[in-house]
Amino acid sequence: xxxxxxxxxxxxxxxxxxxxxxxxxxxxxxPMIAEExxxxxIQPNVEGIVEDMHDAIGQLQEFQAMVQGxxxxxxxxxxxxxxxxxMGQDFNTPDYFETRLRVGAAHERVGVSLSLYQGFICQLQNxxxxxxxxxxxxxxxxxxxxxxxxxxxxxxxxxxxxETYHSTQVHDLEDSITMCRAESETLxxxxxxxxxxxxxxxxxxxxALAEKLEYAHEQSAPLCAVMADLDHFKEINDNHGHxxxxxxxxxxxxxxxxxxRSSDIVGRYGGEEFLIIFEGATxxxxxxxxxxxxxxxxxxxxIEESKKLFVTVSLGVAEARAGEGAESLIRRADQxxxxxxxxxxxxxxxxxxVDPSGEATTT
Numbered sequence: 296x297x298x299x300x301x302x303x304x305x306x307x308x309x310x311x312x313x314x315x316x317x318x319x320x321x322x323x324x325x326p327m328i329a330e331e332x333x334x335x336x337i338q339p340n341v342e343g344i345v346e347d348m349h350d351a352i353g354q355l356q357e358f359q360a361m362v363q364g365x366x367x368x369x370x371x372x373x374x375x376x377x378x379x380x381x382m383g384q385d386f387n388t389p390d391y392f393e394t395r396l397r398v399g400a401a402h403e404r405v406g407v408s409l410s411l412y413q414g415f416i417c418q419l420q421n422x423x424x425x426x427x428x429x430x431x432x433x434x435x436x437x438x439x440x441x442x443x444x445x446x447x448x449x450x451x452x453x454x455x456x457x458e459t460y461h462s463t464q465v466h467d468l469e470d471s472i473t474m475c476r477a478e479s480e481t482l483x484x485x486x487x488x489x490x491x492x493x494x495x496x497x498x499x500x501x502x503a504l505a506e507k508l509e510y511a512h513e514q515s516a517p518l519c520a521v522m523a524d525l526d527h528f529k530e531i532n533d534n535h536g537h538x539x540x541x542x543x544x545x546x547x548x549x550x551x552x553x554x555x556r557s558s559d560i561v562g563r564y565g566g567e568e569f570l571i572i573f574e575g576a577t578x579x580x581x582x583x584x585x586x587x588x589x590x591x592x593x594x595x596x597x598i599e600e601s602k603k604l605f606v607t608v609s610l611g612v613a614e615a616r617a618g619e620g621a622e623s624l625i626r627r628a629d630q631x632x633x634x635x636x637x638x639x640x641x642x643x644x645x646x647x648x649v650d651p652s653g654e655a656t657t658t
Contacts, residue, residue: 298389300396304458306389314454315387318447328444329383336426336441337379344422345375351418383448392455399456409460416453420445435498436505489563491541492548500562500570505621507560507574518615519581520624521571522632523551523588526607526640528567539599547592547606554591555584570625578614578645585610585643593641607641614646 301307306314315321337344349372378398385391402412423445432438487499495503504520511518525547532540544567551561551569560572571588573581589608596603611631615624627646635644 298393300400300459301389301393304396306392306396308389311387311389311392314392314451318451318454319443320386320447320451324440325444326387328440329386329448331431331437331441332383332423332444332448333380335428335431336423336445337382340426341376341379344379344419344426345372347422348375348415348418382452383444386448386451395452395455396459398452399459402456403460409457412456413453416449420449423449435501439498439502489548492545492563494548494552494569495560495562497562497564497570500560500564500572501621501625503560503562504570504572504624507572508615508619508621508624511574511615512618516575517577517580519573519576519578519612520615520628521573521581521585521588521610521612522564522625522628523569523571523585523608523610524632524636525567526609526636528606531604531606535599535604542599543597543604543606546597547608550591550594551588554588559584570628578612578647581612581614582643582645585612589641589643609635609640610643611635612643612645 298306312321349368381391381394402409424442427438427441431441487496488494489496507518510516525544528540528543531543544563548561548563548569551571555561555571556573558574560574562570562572564570571585573584576584589610592606592608596605598604609632611628611634613624613627613631627649630649631644631646634648635642638644638648
């Protein structure tokens with residue numbers, strides 16, 4: 296391939312590396328994640344993605360005015376299929392940059408507006424994120440890496456297409472970039488925050504715990520993890536419905552955040568369980584902080600349809616041991632939380648309240 300557009304727009308090796316580093320695509324492990332995108336997401340679903348994309352944009356008047364007749368539609372689908380199967384493949388080469396630059400030139404030539412192209416990219420981002428298989432979603436680190444790569448590689452593709460768009464479309468370009476950034480920020484927030492409680496997501500809080508554990512080990516500093524579980528939450532869902540249950544989860548999460556220190560991290564671990572990270576806290580300090588959160592949750596009833604609902608929470612606290620990983624620390628905090636459940640609920644137990652068999656030693 297003669298990389299004419301790369302030369303025209305100054306994409307030599309240094310400029311390519313600069314663009315990749317700007318978008319966070321310069322790491323040595325990134326090509327492996329790109330292969331996962333193809334093998335686990337795109338290739339098994341490519342036909343469905345093409346049809347869904349056609350259904351999504353096929354109803355737009357702008358699209359209908361440009362693409363008419365079965366022949367043009369089939370040609371477009373073939374082009375989209377080829378584009379998808381090349382996404383992320385050798386993305387750090389001049390050939391990849393050239394093909395993406397040509398996309399922008401082609402869109403300008405046929406009169407595709409930047410807003411339509413931006414909408415296509417945002418639709419594609421959402422589709423790819425939703426198609427990440429459960430086997431990867433169950434591994435928070437792998438899911439986070441792949442989801443972030445999807446956002447980054449589609450952003451790279453769009454940034455290169457924009458490079459070659461006609462100069463008279465500058466105002467459309469600015470609007471498109473603004474919209475893309477807003478969409479990307481929304482996607483990043485959806486990965487970082489739980490949609491129901493608005494505290495941190497499971498993937499984020501587990502990753503944060505791993506990073507803070509590494510720092511704590513390096514500095515020989517204390518760190519504690521807390522597993523917190525709402526008591527009898529199933530009864531709230533059964534008696535009042537899941538909408539009320541979701542509102543209770545949100546309000547309880549808010550109370551946990553306000554009961555914690557500003558430096559603490561609160562995340563929804565799953566269902567009605569929360570994971571809290573107390574950095575720089577010994578077991579005694581963390582127990583006191585957990586007790587403060589327990590009291591904060593219990594302090595006032597939740598009002599639903601003029602009814603007062605009192606919600607309690609059981610918390611388990613464990614302090615990190617030398618060299619311990621996130622999974623082990625979470626497991627010990629979880630055992631302490633179950634000890635609190637076994638001891639009557641609405642209380643705080645620490646790892647010291649759990650015997651080697653995992654049973655509660657408190658009464």
